[in-house]
Amino acid sequence: MSTFQAPKGTYDLIPPNSAKYLAVREAIAAPLKNSGYGYIETPGFEDVALFARGVGESTDIVSKEMYAFETKGGDQLALRPEGTASVLRAALEANLHKAGSLPVKLWYSGSYYRYERPQKGRYRHFSQVGAEAIGAEDPALDAELIILADQAYRALGLRQFRILLNSLGCRECRPVYRDALQGFLRGLDLDEDTRARIELNPLRILDDKRADVQKQLVGAPLLRDYLCEACRTYHGEVRGLLGAAGVVYEDDEKLVRGLDYYTRTTFEFVHDGLGSQSAVGGGGRYDGLSEMIGGPALPSVGWALGVDRTVLALEAEGVELDIPAATSVFAVPIGDEARRVLFGVVTELRRAGVAADFSYGGKGLKAAMKAANRSGARYAIVAGERDLADGKVQLKDMESGEQGPVALDAVVEALSSRVLG
Known part of the structure; x- marks a missing residue:
């Protein structure tokens, strides 16, 4: 046996199990290739500031989980913890938004890195397939991406997943809601770290999984009551398009996701057979991210689906993929x-x-x-x-x-x- 082992919280993909992961990646990519999405590949590491600015310094991903390091030349870099900021940076650098009609539709597949507490379904190195539609504000794009993810999962044979849907409002109406939520949260009995989050990122407290916190959140102001007319109309169109396509979803007023860049539509795919790590993928609209990282206004929407967790979901449902023999x-x-x-x-x-x-x-x-x-x-x-x-x-x-x-x-x-x- 080798004296070396894979680092803690990581894993090696080896045959025959690796064939299952390849099949999952291909199944997720198939409807994207069929819908005008072109393949993009970005470096495994980026400038730290890209994620600090784009994902948000107050998020757990940036403040606690990012692998950051200084190169011999003095550059501050980080292993990519997620895909969207990298893909948008690459699209801006290549001026894809100027090359033809918008949106620019891209899909990608790769490894991502977060310093997590390792457990089943949560690793320090994990694999995702993602899709981004850059440069258009259209509820049909939001619906398209949700439908394509639903199509991919159904093609794999998954049935016991749920789609959670919410709207996070826009730069006009969200600050009003944020103020109201902060006022409510300041009156609760919360620990010091959570109280600090009230000032930095109060919406994330809605997503806190601890029972004692959730109990106190009963009666918290709801974002839907603060949506401006434009956001309410937009969200209604997304819901209508999903319904017309026969895609079943659940409204979840507490769904915020863990990244600061989301606006309006946000959604999550969850599988109840996975225990506490129930999210198998998710995404949303991020209309201000391009400006946050120094680009022009490019309203965009996207998602990432976890390959590791999708494999676990297949196992939880007892779904056996029809993988042909490698040799005939x-x-x-x-x-x-x-x-x-x-x-x-x-x-x-x-x-x-x-x-x-x-x-x-x-x-x-x-x-x-x-x-x-x-x-x-x-x-x-x-x-x-x-x-x-x-x-x-x-x-x-x-x-x-x-x-x-x-x-x-x-x-x-x-x-x-x-x-x-």
Whole structure:
């Protein structure tokens, strides 16, 4: 065993389990690719100030969970704790908002890092697939993104998730609500850290999971009662579009999410089979983020779905993904001449688009057939000196056990038609 181990709170993805994570990423990405979203990839680290300004210095993510460090050149950098700020920074730097019609629609997939207390479903290194629609203020975009996430989860076979929906208002009406909420919270019996949050980020207290805090929040002012007419109308349109698309959601007046940049629409996907870490993804509208990080006014909306938690949700529901075997054909040579010939056959099969593997390491017939079984291949081709002298190989159907000779010069075509149809 190695003397080194993965750092605390992280994990390695290894076969066969990694195939499940790949399938989840692909399923989430599929409806995005089908809806005009282009792929973007950003660095794993950024300027600390990007997250401090964009995500918010008072958030737990920035103040407690961010991995920040100074480079040898004196730059202050941080491992990215979330994707939106990075994607918007990249879009602004590349002037994508000037390149054509808005919105700029982007999707991404990658690893993110937060210094969390490790537990099941909450890691210090985690994987997300995200989507952002940059540069347009339109309730249809908010609805589109929620519908696409719902579509992705349903395509995976998930059924026991819920969509929570709220509006956080805009820069006109939210300050009025913030004042009213602060006045209410100052009268509560709260610990010192939570009292400090009243001044910094009072909306986050609504999301506090502690029972003694939630009990005191009964009777707190509700944001919906403070929404301006424009925000009320906007939220009504989002709700109407979701309803017309047959997407079921629940109104949650306490849903605020953990980032400062959200405005108006905010939403969360939760799965009750995951215990305390029930959120599998979420997002919302962030109309002021571009200006916060030095760009022009670009109203935008997006989400990120956790790959790790989606896998846990699938396991909680007992959903088995239909993941095809990585190998369709496995070649078993007996002797040096067969090794040379079958290696050539495997190369031809791969060029024809057939997933093929080979018995490496000079194994005997018994060990090689065991390797063929383990590979999950549907077919095995076996050849020894006598077979090659007759210009044939033996083709075995690993499912039925049937075996018979096939002409060597016809085996690639025969297998291609069986595997590829």
